[in-house]
Amino acid sequence: MDDLYREVIIEHYKNPGYRGSLDPNDITFEDENPLCGDHIKIDLRIGDNGKVTEAAFDGHGCAISQASADLLLESVIGKHVDEIKHLTKTDVMDLLGIELGPVRLKCALLPLKILKAGVYGLGEATDDLLEEGQS
């Protein structure tokens, strides 16, 4: 538990590399966790080869959700959208490198839900999106 606020999380929260928005964009999606009010919007630009060329997130929330968004976007640059469809909860946990209880897990996974809902072109970000993709 002492490692919950690892240096890397505080660093990505305070100095995010991917905060902002992209206009125009190829994919954009936003949603929130109504329980805590965390809100995140993710924009992506996709190249002709189907790979992510640029990514940005905006919104507000706790250090865990915001750092998770930043780390996640850093990891998807250069990835094909089909690869993003296969990202799961485990990938996010590996990026964060921490153990989380059920309440904070929702904060950590919000960015992935939003990213995948955007990539799949869905109307809402559901928990089903945290498991293996079914493209």
Added chain:
Amino acid sequence: MTTFNVDKIRQDFPILGIDVNPGVPLVYLDSTATAQKPISVIDAMDDYYRTSNGNIHRGVHYLAERATALYEASRAKVAAFIGSDKPKELIFTRNATESINLVANSWGRAFLAKDDVVILTEMEHHSNLVPWQMLAEEKGLRLEFIPVTDDGDLDQMVFDQLLEQKPKLVAFAHMSNVLGTINPAKAMIAKAKRAGAVTVVDAAQSVPHFSVSVKDLDVDFMAFSAHKMLGPTGVGALYGREELLDKMPPYMGGGDMIRKVYLRSFTPNELPWKFEAGTFCIAEAIGFGAAVDYLSAIGMDTIAEYEHKLVQSAMIKMKTIPGLEIMGEKAAHRGGVVSFTLQGIHPHDVAQILDQNGIAVRAGHHCAMPLHDRFKIPASSRASFYLYNTEEEINHLVISLQKVVKMFS
């Protein structure tokens, strides 16, 4: 004033001695969510199951009689605790939420009609908001809201104007679970009555912390929960004025709430059982009585005075932390609740880091989303105090908050 020995009181609460992590003792500052329980309450329920378990109001055997006597004695204690001399005006419910739902569903359905005005406030807990929204949707009622000032008080001038609309009902929290504001309930009830309204007070945060008398307030309905006043979860109470309760239709149908049942009809039981359908949580109701005994033995004025000192000290010390803002700090009268924000740090992060230091606080919207919208913040952290908290715990909170600020600076 009676001598108040907090160290002695803490010994009555086994949970206060636990460690959250090895070597990290619990500092419980979340009593507004639910209070901890003294041994006497735990023992009363345990003893009931060991020696007195039987179904109430039904049998003639030893245990049924014993259980009924304990259950009804508990009702009398709780009624007396809130200044009512008629136990039949005290209906056991699951909690304050169910008490308010009972009023909305029974009294509201029977006596409110399309275009009737219901006055609520911006500082309500969802439990005194959503039942009225549901009824308004069903009946076509008009909901009006007393605004909250920047200081954290209800805007009494706007209330006076709203009363000109001849409301049928005025419902408000005695004490805000977020701001800690203690509303001038007696004066508000008097004004509401002059305007012809029935009054409902959500006393979930007031009854546990200071002396509240339904006689003095002259209120029609009052709702509160046992678990916030050292009692068990699963039981609460609705006080209702006898004349009103008599005219109301039953809330739920089933056993115990009837006098006679035929195949196609029934006649309801008398008060208070008319509103208590089905076998109730008897052990918890008895635990509720034990909680009231515990609080009465110390004295509500003594408790209120101690908490007042604690919260004043907490606010002074917390304000030394850079970027910390207290919601409702300037309210005219406030109780032992301090909700706050730290500049640039999300309440979830605050609560999580405090938890690592053994401190339990609440983070989120505390079931008062519209109030957070009013102050234009998504969430806050909340430290709340009760008779078992200490000055040392406040110091630990302040030092831990300083650590939080340092981590994020």
